[in-house]
Amino acid sequence: MDILGSILSSMDKPPSVSDKQKDMIKKQKEDFLKKQKAEQEKLKEFRDKVEEKINMLIKDGAMQRYKFDAMEKVYRSIIHDVAEVAGIPAYSFGEEGVDRAVLLCKKEFTPGEDEIAALRRGETWDPEKAKEIAHMRELERKEEEEESHRKPKRFVPNSNYREKYEHLIGRESAKEAARVTQTNKQYGFGRFLVVFCTD
Structure with a gap:
């Protein structure tokens, strides 16, 4: 007998499932499938209502x-999907889990950025206030222009930066640096004149 055969023969067999447990598992699976199908039907009905x-x-x-x-x-x-297919803008606003809602608008009557921002903050939209805000923005834009x-x-x-860093570089360092720098000619470079301005 080989090693694998001896190991397998010494192992315990998995516990067998009784008929009662099989029936319980089958019932749970059926209940789950029923709930899943009911949820799908509910979502389909909701989608149809939204389309209407x-x-x-x-x-x-x-x-x-x-x-x-x-x-x-x-x-x-679902509302956003149906609205996108229909070509209508849809906006969500409100607090998540509390009062988050969806607003659908015709393309000709889409709300402005200010109105959307006000709705998302939970404020009511006032057209008079909007005119005032637009006027203020126009004034600010003109002032900036x-x-x-x-x-x-x-x-x-x-x-002066020279005075600020005088303790580090000294007064005469710029004058000393304004000298002819010679490069190593074996690399093929000629002479370069490096001048630092002291004024």
């Missing part, structure tokens, strides 16, 4: 926007 509402939004000339109630992420992702056209002020440093 989006078609209603597209066809209704007076309707500019449609806001869905707060819902879980799975449902919001005027400032860029002005002559730039000449920058004058507070201290």
